[in-house]
Amino acid sequence: MFDYKAAFQTAVEQVRTEGRYRVFADLKRVQGRFPLATRRREDGSEQDVVVWCSNDYLGMGQHPSVLEAMKSAVDESGAGAGGTRNISGTTRSAVDLEAELASWHRKEAALLMTSGYVANEATLTALQRIMPGLIIFSDSLNHASMIAGIRNGGCERHVFLHNDLQHLETLLAAAPADSPKLIAFESVYSMDGDIADLKGTIALAKKYGAMTYLDEVHAVGLYGETGAGVAERDGVLDGIDIIECTLGKAIGVMGGYIAADAVIVDAVRSWAAGFIFTTSLPPALTAGALASVRHLKAHPELRAAHQERAETLKQRFAAAGIPVMPSESHIVPVFVGDPVHAKMISDMLLEDHGIYVQPINYPTVPKGTERLRFTPSPNHDDGMMDALVTAMDRLWTHCNVARMPRAA
Numbered sequence: 001m002f003d004y005k006a007a008f009q010t011a012v013e014q015v016r017t018e019g020r021y022r023v024f025a026d027l028k029r030v031q032g033r034f035p036l037a038t039r040r041r042e043d044g045s046e047q048d049v050v051v052w053c054s055n056d057y058l059g060m061g062q063h064p065s066v067l068e069a070m071k072s073a074v075d076e077s078g079a080g081a082g083g084t085r086n087i088s089g090t091t092r093s094a095v096d097l098e099a100e101l102a103s104w105h106r107k108e109a110a111l112l113m114t115s116g117y118v119a120n121e122a123t124l125t126a127l128q129r130i131m132p133g134l135i136i137f138s139d140s141l142n143h144a145s146m147i148a149g150i151r152n153g154g155c156e157r158h159v160f161l162h163n164d165l166q167h168l169e170t171l172l173a174a175a176p177a178d179s180p181k182l183i184a185f186e187s188v189y190s191m192d193g194d195i196a197d198l199k200g201t202i203a204l205a206k207k208y209g210a211m212t213y214l215d216e217v218h219a220v221g222l223y224g225e226t227g228a229g230v231a232e233r234d235g236v237l238d239g240i241d242i243i244e245c246t247l248g249k250a251i252g253v254m255g256g257y258i259a260a261d262a263v264i265v266d267a268v269r270s271w272a273a274g275f276i277f278t279t280s281l282p283p284a285l286t287a288g289a290l291a292s293v294r295h296l297k298a299h300p301e302l303r304a305a306h307q308e309r310a311e312t313l314k315q316r317f318a319a320a321g322i323p324v325m326p327s328e329s330h331i332v333p334v335f336v337g338d339p340v341h342a343k344m345i346s347d348m349l350l351e352d353h354g355i356y357v358q359p360i361n362y363p364t365v366p367k368g369t370e371r372l373r374f375t376p377s378p379n380h381d382d383g384m385m386d387a388l389v390t391a392m393d394r395l396w397t398h399c400n401v402a403r404m405p406r407a408a
Contacts, residue, residue, distance in 0.1 A: 122274025
């Protein structure tokens with residue numbers, strides 16, 4: 001008989017051998033004290049830690065207005081939504097949130113889903129059913145959820161070199177002029193921290209008759225006058241046909257959504273299996289997200305503080321000779337280049353210094369580009385940065401990891 005258990009054990013051991021086996025840290029976020037958390041070790045003892053890798057970029061997951069909205073929603077509506085949207089799961093706060101999100105992105109409509117991953121996968125798959133013969137042009141560094149949605153639809157697809165508009169145009173020019181086309185790309189790429197040329201991509205889309213599909217999950221809440229994302233910052237919201245975002249990062253709760261023309265949203269709502277057959281978000285989450293979005297729209301100073309903290313950390317790493325990778329966004333990646341060293345440094349930062357940052361290994365990034373990815377928030381003060389840079393400096397020497405020339 002086939003040894004099923006051995007097959008699973010072999011798969012786990014392969015990951016261990018490659019140095020990319022992940023161990024989850026047992027953390028309890030401390031309400032009102034973000035980015036502080038309490039870690040429970042295997043022996044049951046506890047350790048105070050500073051979280052440096054959270055995607056709750058602005059700490060909105062702990063904001064009083066969000067917490068109060070969620071508590072009130074539980075008291076008023078209970079725990080669950082009651083089912084899928086098509087059966088019994090459409091709650092008032094979900095309807096209000098969709099209207100708020102559509103207005104935020106200056107679109108006619110929005111559609112909530114259970115995560116950013118589901119929003120991408122379900123929408124991109126559905127678009128291929130809605131438009132037979134669709135040709136999709138996908139950036140080579142697009143998120144796994146976008147890749148999954150594109151593959152699931154089975155349409156013709158072409159991958160263009162990352163942020164390479166010349167290569168994209170070559171592919172577009174070779175496609176049949178009368179075929180439906182879609183350019184799928186992200187604004188902020190979260191592992192390298194670079195930002196796409198939205199204006200240039202939109203210009204190509206118009207030239208070759210293509211739709212644009214923009215993933216703003218690492219930008220929504222963080223860029224633009226009201227926080228609607230890079231498309232708002234660059235003044236090109238009207239040039240993006242479909243915007244996909246998450247509620248689980250800067251907004252601080254959980255869920256995903258798309259925003260687009262009403263007829264596009266209506267078609268996706270009617271065709272996307274990942275939406276149709278999934279229980280909808282509970283009232284507490286939609287109410288919390290609604291409170292968060294309204295707060296973010298009215299407080300641009302949060303975004304200014306966030307950018308300042310990210311730039312300050314980059315400068316401090318560079319001054320210490322820590323190999324911070326070039327990044328034009330709030331992402332602060334530090335190059336290690338080896339999965340074993342990346343995990344070793346991460347483990348020592350946590351155990352010896354109370355600093356929590358996860359190593360980023362393959363398949364999230366290509367082999368040989370392993371890194372630590374820091375996401376400073378407005379709540380990370382100078383003292384926390386001093387402790388981090390001092391610990392990193394010591395460990396880079398201790399672990400004999402390559403440095404960069406110290407900044408003057």
